[in-house]
Amino acid sequence: MITIIYHDSFLSVTEKDQFEEQLSLEMRFCLTPDGRVLECNKNGQALVNQFGTHFLNFFSDHVAMEAKTYLKTLSESNDIVTALLQDKVSNHDLGTLYNGFSKDGKINLVGYRTQMMTRLSAEFAHELRNPLTIIKGFLQLSEYTKEYEKYQPVILSEIDRMYTILENYLTMSFRKCNYKEMNPDALCKSIISLLSAECMVNKVNFDYDVTYSENYCKIDVNKMKQVMINLLRNALESFEGQVFEKKIFFRGSVEDKGYRFSLSDNGPGMDTDVLNNLGQPLFTTKSKGTGIGLSLCKKIIAEHRGTFCVSSIPHQGTTVSFFLPFVSP
Ligand SMILES: Nc1ncnc2c1ncn2[C@@H]1O[C@H](COP(=O)(O)OP(=O)(O)O)[C@@H](O)[C@H]1O
Ligand SMILES: [Mg+2]
Numbered sequence: 001m002i003t004i005i006y007h008d009s010f011l012s013v014t015e016k017d018q019f020e021e022q023l024s025l026e027m028r029f030c031l032t033p034d035g036r037v038l039e040c041n042k043n044g045q046a047l048v049n050q051f052g053t054h055f056l057n058f059f060s061d062h063v064a065m066e067a068k069t070y071l072k073t074l075s076e077s078n079d080i081v082t083a084l085l086q087d088k089v090s091n092h093d094l095g096t097l098y099n100g101f102s103k104d105g106k107i108n109l110v111g112y113r114t115q116m117m118t119r120l121s122a123e124f125a126h127e128l129r130n131p132l133t134i135i136k137g138f139l140q141l142s143e144y145t146k147e148y149e150k151y152q153p154v155i156l157s158e159i160d161r162m163y164t165i166l167e168n169y170l171t172m173s174f175r176k177c178n179y180k181e182m183n184p185d186a187l188c189k190s191i192i193s194l195l196s197a198e199c200m201v202n203k204v205n206f207d208y209d210v211t212y213s214e215n216y217c218k219i220d221v222n223k224m225k226q227v228m229i230n231l232l233r234n235a236l237e238s239f240e241g242q243v244f245e246k247k248i249f250f251r252g253s254v255e256d257k258g259y260r261f262s263l264s265d266n267g268p269g270m271d272t273d274v275l276n277n278l279g280q281p282l283f284t285t286k287s288k289g290t291g292i293g294l295s296l297c298k299k300i301i302a303e304h305r306g307t308f309c310v311s312s313i314p315h316q317g318t319t320v321s322f323f324l325p326f327v328s329p
Helices: 013-022 042-051 061-075 088-092 114-145 148-172 184-201 221-238 272-277 293-303
Strands: 026-031 037-040 081-085 096-103 106-113 180-182 205-210 217-219 247-254 258-265 307-313 317-325
Touching: 026 042, 037 042, 061 096, 061 106, 114 148, 148 221, 148 293, 180 184, 184 205, 184 217, 184 221, 184 247, 184 258, 217 317, 221 258, 221 293, 221 317, 293 307, 293 317
Parallel strands: 205 247
Antiparallel strands: 026 037, 026 106, 081 096, 096 106, 180 217, 247 258, 258 317, 307 317
16 A cells, blocks of 8 residues: 655654554545645545545535645645645535645645544543543532542542543644744753653652753644653553552653654553554553544654654563654754
């Protein structure tokens, strides 16, 4: 199968293959600037079969204009652009979120079927109800027993869980990237303050090692924080039931063409089985999991044109790292 969107400078070769399988609800197209389909993946082919080889044909008349403007914006920009467009089959709930960039005079696009979004919304509504029920229960209990302090940590952690779920949902949907060119050290600093506070609260030993860099990366700070929060949450959740000292280590290091951020934990690690399924939307091994954290992290890193890597040794721990390219001076 041809991989169109995640080209070499964007994701490593192995990463590319994983992506192809993971995001099976994605449609990908490579277009000429005027919208003729040059290549597409299997899901994209379904649209081509139905509507022909012109991108604009995928849309009903009233959104075709939007689609045209979108193509124009893309062909004039080197940045990733995200737009929500609805395709012709929208009455079957197949609206499409397009995310694209141009390279070599071609436009590369990836679309998400909203069926997936619909499924996700249902999941999230469901997921939000659980912590809400718990919060309500504990508040009632503390009112009754007058032991508010006893229940406060649970209530706060449930509220945190709701924040994460909401943030993930928002990113998965329509929020645009807000990139700033910045020194990766600056990002490391805010990551460290975030991590050290969370680790302290959770009684986890935290340490870090950050190398100074003279170069800049293009970063959406909020999205990067979201990646770190997801990775941290996974690490903390992996410690559940662990009796020996829990440790989290953050490293920021300069590499040849970019900067690498990595987070290691000494949790239980993952079996090959789990590793193979990682990043598949909605894959989770937790009873309260949403299975969205890692696939979202991958999406955000891919939007930054970076690479994402997970390595894990059972009974020893897990390291998740991502690499962001430097902007050329
Ligand atoms: N640091 C980690 N240690 C062990 N397992 C992990 C770690 N991070 C992720 N995983 C595994 O990957 C799965 C998917 O993670 P994620 O996409 O964040 O969804 P969720 O946390 O909701 O399960 C988890 O259910 C867990 O099995
Ligand atoms: Mg998670």
